[in-house]
Structure formats: C-alpha cells, structure tokens
Amino acid sequence: MDLHLALTLLRRWWFLVLLPPLIAGAYGLATYRAPGLTYSAGVRYAVGQPAGLADTDGYDPNYYRWLTSEYIASALKDWVPTADFAAAVSAQLAVQGLDVPAAALQGALRADNARSQLVVYLTWPAADQVAALFAAVTAALQDNAAVFPQLGGLAAQAVALDTPQPGAVGPSLRSRLDLPLKVAVGLAAGLALALLAHALDPFVRDRRDLEQLGLPVVGELPRGAPRP
16 A cells, blocks of 8 residues: 555545544543552472372482472472362362452462472462461362372372562553553554445545546546636
8 A cells, every 4th residue: 555545545534543443442441440459479388298108118218209299399380270279279268267269269379380399379459368368278288189199198298488478569561551452453443444445435536546447537627626
C-alpha cells in the first residue's frame, strides 16, 4: 500500500478507524479495577528418605541417602503445582478453620529444587494469611506416603528450613498493559474495517478509482469548481 492510498483511506474512513479503539478504550476504562498488592514468600525444605527405610547391605548408606533425597526433591517439585497437592493444602487449611478453594491455591503455588532441597513459593493477596498457608503446605508435604509408592507406604521426610517472610509485589506487566493492549487491538480492528470498506466501496470518488478499473481518464473537474 502506497502512502497516497493510506492517506486516502484515513481521510475517507477515519470514523471506522477511530470507532473500535474508542469503544475498546471506553469499555476498558469502565471495567478498570486498580490491581491490589500481592505478597510473595518462599520456604526451603530439606527432604530425605524415611528414617525407617532399611539401607542396602554392602553399600555406603550416606551416599544413597543423599542420592535418594535428590530424587525426592525433584518428585515433590512436580507434585506441588498439581491440583492434588492444592486439594491437600486446602484440606489442611480446613482443619485450621480456613476455607480456601484448591483452585485458588493451585494458581498461587510453584516450586523448584536444588539438589536435595525443595523450595516452595507462594503468591497471595493477604500477607496475614501467608504463615497459615505455609503451615498447611508443610503439613501436606509431610503427608506424602501416597505420592511415593517406591517407599513402601512410608512418607518421605520434609523439614522446613525457613520462616516465611512475605514481601509486597507490584502489579504484573499484563495488568499494567491491559488497557493499552485493548486500544491497540481496537485500532487494528478499525484499520481492518477501513480496508474492507475501501474494497467494497461501489462509488467512484477520484480518477485513481477509474484508473484502477483500467478506464482512461479524459478530463477532471477540480472539487468546488463552478458549474457552467
């Protein structure tokens, strides 16, 4: 598309270009809610095999204890983001008298591991609930016998090494760009409408429209010229 055609489109169909972003911007402003503060905290856990698990004769027991702890940390990291773990934490919170849906917990929890340590991260809107939530997380992690059938019905050990210290987290980039993105999408839709209107326009408005049809232009009266 050359510059002349682009300017022609904007001059003829400016209202189609501007209408969608105006609607999107008005809707975005009407439904805008200032994002509140959220709080994030992390707790490290030392994990290992059950104390009652028998060691294999003829091998260095300490070496295999450390090796097993790395496998356990990796498995627990994969368990934490699941709906099953969120349901277990929700059940632990219910014992404390807190009603927190598992779906809300699943989106707030994530985990990582480094060697034999597991790190659980929590992002939550209420700082005063973080300690109770991590207490439930710890209890759920320690009640893991069903997760490790390899351990013969025994639960792997999980010991919290930190006290959760929630810190305030600012609004996400997505929430800050929500309104500009809506306006940008509306502008793209407006440009698409202008192109469509130009393609379907049945009227001849200037000589370029005739030339595009392959018709020769013999003469042209300027706009606003007096009639004979």
